[in-house]
Amino acid sequence: MRGLTRLHRRWWGLVFVLPVVAFFATFSVFPVLFGIWISLTDYNLLDEPLWVGLANYRNLLDDQLFLTAFKNTLVFVLGATLPVWVLSLLAALLFDQAFRGREILKTLFFLPVLPPVVVVAVVWRMLLHPNGVMTWIAGGHRGVTEISWLASTTLAPIAMIVVHDWAVVPFFMVIWLAGFAGVPKHLREAARMDGASSWQVFWHVDLPQLRSTAVLVAALTSINAFQTFTLQYAMSPDPGGPANSTLVLGLLVLKYGFQYFRMGDAAAVSVVMFAMILAVTAIQLGFNRRGT
């Protein structure tokens, strides 16, 4: 009798989780599997997909557009992770201190997070006009009246990274602040009573306690940076340009899929991106697990 009740409970349990499982399978698992299947075909969206096996992946190895986008993405990830990690931590350290006007300053600092990325991109596109405000700030005192921020193959990728970092640092600062709030006060007090300096308190007390936060920030910044698309699409007068200097993998997926009618290649690039993000996240989580 008891066994029967247990079986009933199990069945009811399954019934209750079924909607969520079905939803997850339909909207998360199926699209991923469908994407992988498309990556094994040549599909122009208008005709039936043709099975090509791993050809799309093999072709990526000598596809100049993919290699350029891959390199650009790595450069962007580098510029959009490490500096963001450090700067957001520094900002959190600053705002973790008590000083006058802290709340107002913190609110102002947080403002860039509020508008959608596309709005940020459009605003910065105007600010970075060759004869615009940023040119005046950067070159006005030297008599320079024109800087091709977004039309130079050297400056454009840097401009994208700087704008990205400006927009996301405050968000990650908040995550660090939440981490700081979780550090037991008595540990800091004990360290101070033992004569530790502020730096020593940070290094030996705060930072070890913030390991999970540090890994979370690293993981989120990496995922965010690998998936970058909007800035490169909306900021540049020619998305991905000039001369492909800001072409990143996310943008290449759009171009392959919806401009070049090469959905199979677009899916293959997406799978590669997925694998890269998965690998980087796994490494970071592994690092966190080893430390605990």
Place this chain on the structure above:
Amino acid sequence: MKFRHFGRAILVGAAMLVATGLGNAEAQQLTLKIWMHEHPPRIPIDKEIVAEFEKAHPNIKIQYDVLSVAEYSTKLLTAFASGSGPDVFNQTSALVAQYYTSRIMAPVDYAAMGYADEKALMAVYSSGLNGIRFAGRLHGIPTEVSNYACYTNNAMWKEVGLDPNKDFPKTWEEFPAIAEKLTQRDANGVPRRRGFDFNWPSVGAFWNSFNALLQQRGGSLVDEEAYKATFDTPTNQRTVQFLVDWANKYRLGGPQYTDSRTDFLGGKLATDCSFGIWGIPQMHAAKIDFTVRPAPRFADATSDNGMNAYAYYMMVNARSSPAVQKAAWTYVRYYSDQAARLFAGAGLFVPRQEVAAKAVDANSQVFLNELKKAKFPPRVVGYSQVTDAIFRGRDRMVQGGEPVAKVMAEMNKEIDAILTRERARAEAMRK
């Protein structure tokens, strides 16, 4: 007797059934799904036409949707992919090759349109149909045929003592000196107001100008029939060098500046050659006193073409049912017969007698004269890839300062590879 009655009853019943069936078929409602790209002045006229057509054809119901230009191509593509594409749609000549290759576009049904044959239809249009002819057959009807000519801001020209009617350059070689006169620079020589500039950032505008410039000297970018890049020739190199010099030697503009149409309407550019006849209402709205002049030719031009022609075509989905396709062509005929109304209300020019009769002013006449000489740019599958490759090469030469000969050789190779791959793909898909 009884049997005879019974037999009659059966016959009458059968006849009624047939009649009812026929009646049903006749009364059967067809729904036509129509998608058009967004051109705000055209939308109210479209809606009027739809209402009139529905009234004249009570068995045809129209589901009319307008999609923004930015997302039109993508939405059209995904709709066809999911089998929910429109029955009637319009698209620009630059992008129709893919639809033809994938057999999305139905050949024109002359009978459904009420024309005896192709000759009867051709008699209505003086030009504009070549952009939609594939393998000798027409696959759509133009709803707009355009070409660019040059608009001058008369106030700015007058300010430096120039008269657009007398002083407008006849050759590209004369243009730098005149553009320089019209250019206002700051102390560092940076243009604050440009005299003339190409529309570098706009893919469509650049494609229509760039091709035309190559064609003036007998060159071309792509051989549409052979699917081969024909870009890297000494003549084309000279033409490209002119564009590079425009930005770097003469410093009269370049890809880093705002697109020329925006700056012309905003009073920051004295001359623009990337507006069509549809630009006239915009000039009036911006309160610009303007003159339209033909685009210059190279001094050694072998072809007397100005900028390229392009068109928007109304097409019918070949995957719709035969009955829907017939109804669709009936609608296309009805819509295309409203050309004069569309020109008057939305500025969309179609080369038909009754439309040309309305374009009587001197500025409009420049467009009509130029249209007769204009050529369509090549229509190839892989258009977006080819234009991206051109932009990449252009940026390397103009902004990266790389030598024209080196970059053009590489561009030619790249465009060739794109065309070869796309043709092979298209053939594989057809099988």
